[in-house]
Amino acid sequence: MKLIWTVLKVLLAAFIIYAGSQHFIKPAFFNAFVPDFLIYKTGIIYASGVIEVLLGLLLLVPKYASKAAFGIFILMLLFLPIHVWDVFSDTPAIGSHQAAMIRLPIQFVLIALSYKLYKTNA
Secondary structure, three states, X not given: OHHHHHHHHHHHHHHHHHHHHHHHHOXXXXXXXXXXXXXXXXXXXXXXXXXXXXXXXXXXXXXXXXXXXXXXXXXXXXXXXXXXXXXXXXXXXXOOHHHHHHHHHHHHHHHHHHHHHHXXXX
């Protein structure tokens, strides 16, 4: 069973690192995710990318894995409202309504997985 959780931890780390790196490769893609009332949208996109990459890398370091899993859990909770909004919005922030319907369950999986890794001390 430990092997399964190790594999899931590595997959989550890879996904988070990849997602974070995309903030630097395609920052314009993430503009729609940052609410208009916030200033310095590009700075927010880059900062969230740094946080994601850092948390993904720390998830692979046994000494920090549990704290990183908790950080990912919090980050995914912070990102949840935009995914919920997209499901109910006539014009989703990114992509189609169908894409929003796919992203929301994935967000819940990421939340559950990061929480489980945190609780099991990654």
